[in-house]
Amino acid sequence: MVELLPSILSADFAHLADDVAAAERGGGTTIHVDIMDGHFVPNITIGPPVVKCLRRATKLPLDCHLMIENPDEFIPAFADAGADWVSVHYEACRHLHRTLQLIAHHGMKPGVVLNPATRVNFIKDILPMVHHVLIMSVNPGFGGQEFIPFSLDKIRRLVELRQELGLAFRIEVDGGVAHDTVAQIVQAGAELLVAGNAVFGAGEPERDARALLAAARAAASE
Ligand code: DX5
Ligand code: ZN
Numbered sequence: 001m002v003e004l005l006p007s008i009l010s011a012d013f014a015h016l017a018d019d020v021a022a023a024e025r026g027g028g029t030t031i032h033v034d035i036m037d038g039h040f041v042p043n044i045t046i047g048p049p050v051v052k053c054l055r056r057a058t059k060l061p062l063d064c065h066l067m068i069e070n071p072d073e074f075i076p077a078f079a080d081a082g083a084d085w086v087s088v089h090y091e092a093c094r095h096l097h098r099t100l101q102l103i104a105h106h107g108m109k110p111g112v113v114l115n116p117a118t119r120v121n122f123i124k125d126i127l128p129m130v131h132h133v134l135i136m137s138v139n140p141g142f143g144g145q146e147f148i149p150f151s152l153d154k155i156r157r158l159v160e161l162r163q164e165l166g167l168a169f170r171i172e173v174d175g176g177v178a179h180d181t182v183a184q185i186v187q188a189g190a191e192l193l194v195a196g197n198a199v200f201g202a203g204e205p206e207r208d209a210r211a212l213l214a215a216a217r218a219a220a221s222e
Contacts, residue, residue: 002186002220004213005063006205007032007174007196008054009045010143016050017057019205026209030061030085032174032194035078037068040092041141048074048081055082065113065174065194067140068092072099079106087111087134087172090118100129111172115140116148120157130169132192133158137185138175143196147176152188159189182212183219 006023038044061084071088086108093099103110109131137151158171172192173185199209
């Protein structure tokens with residue numbers, strides 16, 4: 001089942017609750033929250049205090065994508081703030097297995113994220129531990145970048161691995177998901193579509209979320 005996860009990175013941070021509500025009316029089913037520390041990625045965004053406010057502003061699950069160094073140090077704070085899903089980068093975790101255990105131990109759904117240059121096979125052994133795998137289809141740090149085409153091969157490889165291992169993790173894609181790319185992304189096998197610019201960029205999140213989701217569902221039923 002294809003779902004849309006509006007990424008608030010491109011929302012109006014001074015009117016976050018309104019933007020989230022509009023994206024929800026447009027069909028968004030989980031809110032994607034980008035956490036950046038200025039070290040792991042060349043940008044800074046928000047942290048647990050904003051997640052705590054979002055938790056009060058919407059009933060939708062909050063999918064926190066941690067683009068930070070030393071994520072273990074912050075996992076308890078995100079749990080306290082009300083995060084539902086927490087994903088960490090393969091490239092940021094010295095002890096990925098331990099970090100995924102820590103997320104689950106705090107009652108949140110663990111996910112692992114791969115940068116464009118990181119091969120899917122590297123995470124094979126920890127796949128039984130994750131609720132979702134997030135394929136970055138741009139280099140993380142900014143919204144509105146162009147989709148990297150070889151991400152489609154990584155999605156297909158993950159679908160194969162999931163089948164081979166008999167697992168049920170969800171496959172999420174983040175970066176450059178838009179009208180001109182969404183059909184091929186869905187057809188490659190991605191189910192959780194993160195979109196920032198395509199939902200919030202024109203200032204019409206309800207309309208644009210609805211249109212993107214309709215395009216994704218049409219491609220899924222082809
Ligand atoms: C980028 C973030 C994304 C970002 C995607 O580092 O992880 O979630 O919002 O933006 P778009 O959809 O604009 O490519
Ligand atoms: Zn993200």
